[in-house]
Amino acid sequence: MKWFLACVAAGAASACGFAPLNLWPLTLVGVAFLLWALESAPSLRSALLRGWGFGLGQFVLGLNWIATAFTYQSNMPAWLGWIAVVLLSLYLAVYPAAAAGLAWRWAGGDRLRMVLIFAAAWIVTEYLRAVMFTGFPWNPLGVSLLLTPASLFAALFGTYGLSGLAALIAGGLYLLARRGWKDGGGLAVAVAALVGIAWLATPAPSGEPGPAVRIVQPNVSQDQKHEEGYGPQLLRFRESAVNTTGEPRLLLWPEDGVPFLLDERPSDARMIGSWLGEDDLLLTGGFKIERDSAGRATGARNSAWVIDPAGRLLGRYDKAHLVPYGEYLPMRALLEPIGLSRLVPGTLDTWEGPGPRTLDLPRFGRVGLQICYEIVFSGQVVDRANRPDFIFNPSNDAWFGRWGPPQHFAQARLRALEEGLPVLRSTPTGISGVIDARGRVLASLPWQELGVIDTRLPPPAPPTLFARAGNWMPFVFALLLVIAAAGLAALQSRPKRASERRT
Incomplete structure (x- = not known):
């Protein structure tokens, strides 16, 4: 029990390396402690339990923002949010437990082998998560x-x-702490070489900045938006759409930016179009209702629409990766009668779209769209057959407290790094921003601040290795780590076999 509680504390400490605290050395130290705990585990069951405790501590603290979402749903008590955080963490901790168990099982009592197998197992289990x-x-x-x-x-x-690399760095700290100077130093040199190769092999953005872009953050909270009928949000959008320069601009509004059914009421689309400059285009979140042959609403789509100054709808993207309990209620027939409901207003479940899609924007290039939560799925954000020039991520983080928005923004930066594409985000309450093709933040608006970002579209980089091969690449890295561990085991067993032959 003592080791289990220590691993829970180490997991909680490791969560402090994520946004908004960004105390990243604590993440590495926490994982290094887990490896130390695995070394002393007397059995596979004990190793699994210690890995599970580490994951439990990390997820309960790191996902505390989920509890905040329950405060926006009057049908459920707010305290239920913390129960949801703990229950979700109990499940998610299974994946670190599996990585810990695999490392303990196949290490053969060797510390360096345990580090290599742990890093490979973490890659695989994190992908499975x-x-x-x-x-x-x-x-x-x-x-x-x-x-x-x-x-x-x-x-x-x-x-x-990258997560596997973090595990290797933490493993180096663990080896050095255990006075494994040779193994720890060798691992440090290998990690430095890998980082150097990445620095040399990562393509830089090429070309000049593109057309003018305006990102709008209206700073209207989740409860205000629906209670006041979108009035404050629409007023701020209208004010932000005024074009005083005459230069064509691409305006970007958040997820669920307008309350109108744009395809069913063209007059509303024309009204919004009339706010734009003569050569502007607007990308905004909105909804589409799916109806049966009798006209009855049967479902909804969480969509992003392209609107021109004439109010014409030039394209639409439908969100493909939906949030359970947020956009649809699983097992509705069972859960609804006992008082459970979705965490966002509305009774219609949202239907998923077909997946990543690239839209052509006259004068502004090709855009790939990922709505809100979708941006966190590595390798699933771009139509690789029709690579866009940039990614737009309209989002609504207004119900995710203080920790959720910066964590969401950080993961959008990872997508920019992976794909070699700039990512632009617009949210109602922050964090909105512009991320270049190397994951650097060029401009941003803080949480709960009204404002706009006027900038130019950053240029893309040539496709990265990951952009070409997708999630095969982390598995290649994991395989290389396993091969290294197997090679190390073979080298360690060779003297023993020679002595056996002499005997």
Whole structure:
């Protein structure tokens, strides 16, 4: 029990390396402590339990923002939010537990082998966390390295590969703490070489900045937006749309930016178009209602619309990766009678779209769209057959408290790094911003601040290795780590076999 509680505390400390605290050395120290705890585990069961405790501590603290979402749903008590955080964390901790168990089982009592296998297992289990049961890849371990030069590793091996690199760095700390100077020093040299290769192999953005862009953050909270009928938000959008320069601009508004059914009421689309400059285009979040043959509403789409000054709808993207309990209620027939409901207003479940899609914008190039939560799914944000020039991520983080928005923004930066594409975000209450093709923040608006960002569209970089190969790359890295561990085991066993032959 003592080791289990210590691992829970180490997991909580590791969560402090994620946004908004960004104390990234604590993440590495926390993982290093977990490896130390695994070394002394007397059995596989004990190793699994220690890994599970580490994951429990990390997820409960890191995902505390989920509890805030329950305060916006009057049908459910706010305290239920913390129960949801703990229950979700109990499940998510299974993945660190699996990585810990694999490392303990196959280390053969050797510390360096345990580090190598642990890093490979973390890559695989973190990927599984992102795809199992609709997936929840929030706060991957690698995001803790976002503020370091090591972050460029994501351009080669993706976010899950970056998480494996973080595990290796933590493993180096563990080896040095155990006075394994040779193994720890050798691992440090190998990690430095990998970071250097990533720095040399990551393509830089090419070309000049593109057309003018205006990102709008209206700073209207979740409860205000619906109680006041979108009035404050629409007024601020209208004021922000005034074009005083005459230069064509691309205006970007958040998820659920307008309350109108634009395809069903063209007059509303024309009204919004009339606010734009003569050559402007608008990308805004909105909804589309799906109806049956009798005209009855059967479902909804969380969409992003392209609108020109004449009010014409030039394109639409439908969100593909939906949030369970947020945009639809699983097992509705069972849960609704006992008082459970979605965390956002409305009774219609949202239907998923077909997946990543690129839209052509006259005068502004090609845009790939990812609405809100979708941006956290590594390798699933771009139509690789029709690569865009940039990604637009309209979002609504207004119900995610103080910790959710900066964590969301950090993961959008990872997508820019991976794909070599700039990412532009517009949210109602922040964080909105402009991220270049190397994941650097060029401009941003803080949480709960009204404002606009006037900038030019950053240029894309040539496709990165990850952009070409996708999530095969982290598995390649994991395989290389396993091969290294197997080679190390073979070298260690060779003298023993020779002595056996002499005997």
